[in-house]
Amino acid sequence: MVGFLQQIVEGLGAGAIYASLALALVLIYRFTGIVNFAQGEMAMFATYIAWQFTAAGVPFWLALVLTLALSFVGGMLIERVVIRPVEGAPELTVVIVTVGLFIFVNAAAGWIWTFLIKDFPNPFPAGAFEAGGLHVGYSTLGILAVVGLVMGLLYLLFQHTRIGLGMRAVAANPESARLVGIRVGWTLALGWGLAATVGAVSGILVAPLLFLEPNMMGGVLIYAFAAATLGGFDSPVGAVAGGLIVGVAETLAGAYVGFVGSDLKVGVPLVIILGVLLLRPQGLFGRAVVERA
Amino acid sequence: MSAFLEVTDLRAGYGDARVLHGVGLAVPQGEICAILGPNGAGKTTLLRALSGMVRVRGGIRLDGTDLAGRPPDALARLGVAHVPEGRGTFVPLSVEENLRLGAFIRRSRAEINADLERIYTYFPVLRKRLKQAAGSLSGGEQQMLAIGRALMLRPRLLLLDEPSLGLAPLVTQELFRIVRAINEEERTTVVVVEQNAHIALGIAQQAHVLETGRIVLSGTAEQIRADEQVAQSYLGYRV
Ligand SMILES: Nc1ncnc2c1ncn2[C@@H]1O[C@H](COP(=O)(O)OP(=O)(O)OP(=O)(O)O)[C@@H](O)[C@H]1O
Numbered sequence: 001m002v003g004f005l006q007q008i009v010e011g012l013g014a015g016a017i018y019a020s021l022a023l024a025l026v027l028i029y030r031f032t033g034i035v036n037f038a039q040g041e042m043a044m045f046a047t048y049i050a051w052q053f054t055a056a057g058v059p060f061w062l063a064l065v066l067t068l069a070l071s072f073v074g075g076m077l078i079e080r081v082v083i084r085p086v087e088g089a090p091e092l093t094v095v096i097v098t099v100g101l102f103i104f105v106n107a108a109a110g111w112i113w114t115f116l117i118k119d120f121p122n123p124f125p126a127g128a129f130e131a132g133g134l135h136v137g138y139s140t141l142g143i144l145a146v147v148g149l150v151m152g153l154l155y156l157l158f159q160h161t162r163i164g165l166g167m168r169a170v171a172a173n174p175e176s177a178r179l180v181g182i183r184v185g186w187t188l189a190l191g192w193g194l195a196a197t198v199g200a201v202s203g204i205l206v207a208p209l210l211f212l213e214p215n216m217m218g219g220v221l222i223y224a225f226a227a228a229t230l231g232g233f234d235s236p237v238g239a240v241a242g243g244l245i246v247g248v249a250e251t252l253a254g255a256y257v258g259f260v261g262s263d264l265k266v267g268v269p270l271v272i273i274l275g276v277l278l279l280r281p282q283g284l285f286g287r288a289v290v291e292r293a
Numbered sequence: 294m295s296a297f298l299e300v301t302d303l304r305a306g307y308g309d310a311r312v313l314h315g316v317g318l319a320v321p322q323g324e325i326c327a328i329l330g331p332n333g334a335g336k337t338t339l340l341r342a343l344s345g346m347v348r349v350r351g352g353i354r355l356d357g358t359d360l361a362g363r364p365p366d367a368l369a370r371l372g373v374a375h376v377p378e379g380r381g382t383f384v385p386l387s388v389e390e391n392l393r394l395g396a397f398i399r400r401s402r403a404e405i406n407a408d409l410e411r412i413y414t415y416f417p418v419l420r421k422r423l424k425q426a427a428g429s430l431s432g433g434e435q436q437m438l439a440i441g442r443a444l445m446l447r448p449r450l451l452l453l454d455e456p457s458l459g460l461a462p463l464v465t466q467e468l469f470r471i472v473r474a475i476n477e478e479e480r481t482t483v484v485v486v487e488q489n490a491h492i493a494l495g496i497a498q499q500a501h502v503l504e505t506g507r508i509v510l511s512g513t514a515e516q517i518r519a520d521e522q523v524a525q526s527y528l529g530y531r532v
């Protein structure tokens with residue numbers, strides 16, 4: 001029993017990371033209807049920036065703040081420069097642009113920092129908190145706390161600020177948003193900035209667990225896709241719940257399903273994506289599209 | 294002396310398709326102007342031109358300020374409120390959020406709260422539905438919400454596109470009575486597009502008939518009502 005709970009705790013820790021990247025995907029999807037395949041690479045790039053700061057001797061938490069601020073600006077710039085020109089273009093065009101962005105950011109990181117792996121400092125102390133035989137790593141607790149904090153801040157932003165209300169209005173009906181005086185273009189850029197920031201958090205959280213290298217986020221992105229699909233691509237709460245569920249499912253499958261083991265457990269997200277698309281395409285928390293004339 | 298809203302030789306369309314071929318209007322401050330005409334005449338396009346949602350050539354002046362070529366959010370800031378055909382509510386957002394969005398560009402909380410109260414006196418049902426999603430309202434309630442949201446801008450020019458669409462006759466009458474009351478109490482200038490010519494002429498001072506992108510007939514509401522051709526085409530009876 002303790003062993004089982006232990007697996008769940010591990011799963012939640014991993015799941016929180018998927019959740020934060022899924023949250024970034026969902027933010028952009030809600031505002032622009034775009035699935036941003038480059039989300040993971042943007043997060044990886046931000047993580048390198050954080051690494052560069054710490055390597056230059058900047059204390060970790062200050063490096064974090066600087067990186068998040070740069071990610072925000074970077075996300076807005078990407079929207080203005082790369083996405084804006086294809087706004088309103090057919091979906092396939094936009095998808096291909098984000099795939100292009102994926103390749104570009106990946107190559108740029110390799111060019112700047114090489115493909116050699118780097119150690120990324122862990123902001124949380126080593127060791128674990130123990131209760132009834134259960135070990136909860138401080139790192140796992142830290143990750144859960146950070147993702148919880150990010151969610152809480154986003155909730156406050158969207159539900160209790162004027163800017164957040166404006167952003168929800170743009171997501172709901174861009175044309176009417178314009179008519180009430182909202183600058184829709186800037187709001188979309190703001191959405192990208194926010195998503196880039198949230199994604200950067202996931203990169204910085206995952207880097208100490210893996211090694212920092214340009215392909216670090218590839219796997220995480222797949223899990224984040226599974227999480228967003230499971231939770232519903234238009235639901236931030238769903239993205240987080242989906243991330244946690246995917247994390248736990250992956251860990252349990254690796255530990256208890258004999259033939260899965262640690263090699264095949266990367267198949268779990270695929271199974272989840274397929275299952276959801278077949279059984280409940282809008283996801284657990286998503287809204288099925290029902291148009292009212 | 295020029296009118297409050299002055300539209301001269303307005304041309305607009307979608308891509309290569311020209312829809313308006315030189316429309317002219319002049320509406321004095323505080324008056325209601327009705328736009329009538331058959332389906333596809335370009336009535337919606339005219340309102341969209343006035344709120345900056347389609348590209349235009351020609352002149353649009355509001356109280357002397359040139360509006361032509363400005364984007365919709367800039368026009369909202371200049372006091373143009375547009376209730377689009379099909380209402381354009383923020384469906385997943387609550388009634389209260391929809392109304393507050395109407396005042397997005399305004400800063401004073403106290404004034405906004407006072408205006409909310411004012412909207413509830415015009416449309417008491419909205420107060421009972423404050424926390425409900427706009428999409429869950431009935432058609433008539435959504436139309437009231439859309440007009441309420443437009444009023445939250447404190448508009449100088451209110452554009453209404455077929456407010457009667459899909460509403461029961463009694464609800465339509467009530468809605469037009471309220472539009473008239475708003476116009477009288479706030480001195481808001483209104484341009485209203487309506488299929489229901491009879492009811493629109495009942496509240497308007499002046500009216501224009503639009504056909505295939507041109508104004509084919511203009512006059513006071515009484516003149517238009519008395520016009521035999523209009524009576525046949527749009528009022529459904531012979532004089
Ligand atoms: N988004 C659009 N793209 C291309 N053409 C359009 C568009 N919207 C309208 N049109 C065309 O412009 C013309 C005028 O349309 P508009 O909607 O202004 O008419 P309307 O007078 O409001 O009609 P209705 O009474 O049916 O609402 C029509 O021929 C229509 O096909």
Ligand SMILES: [Mg+2]
Pocket residue numbers: 336337338378454
């Ligand atoms: Mg129309």
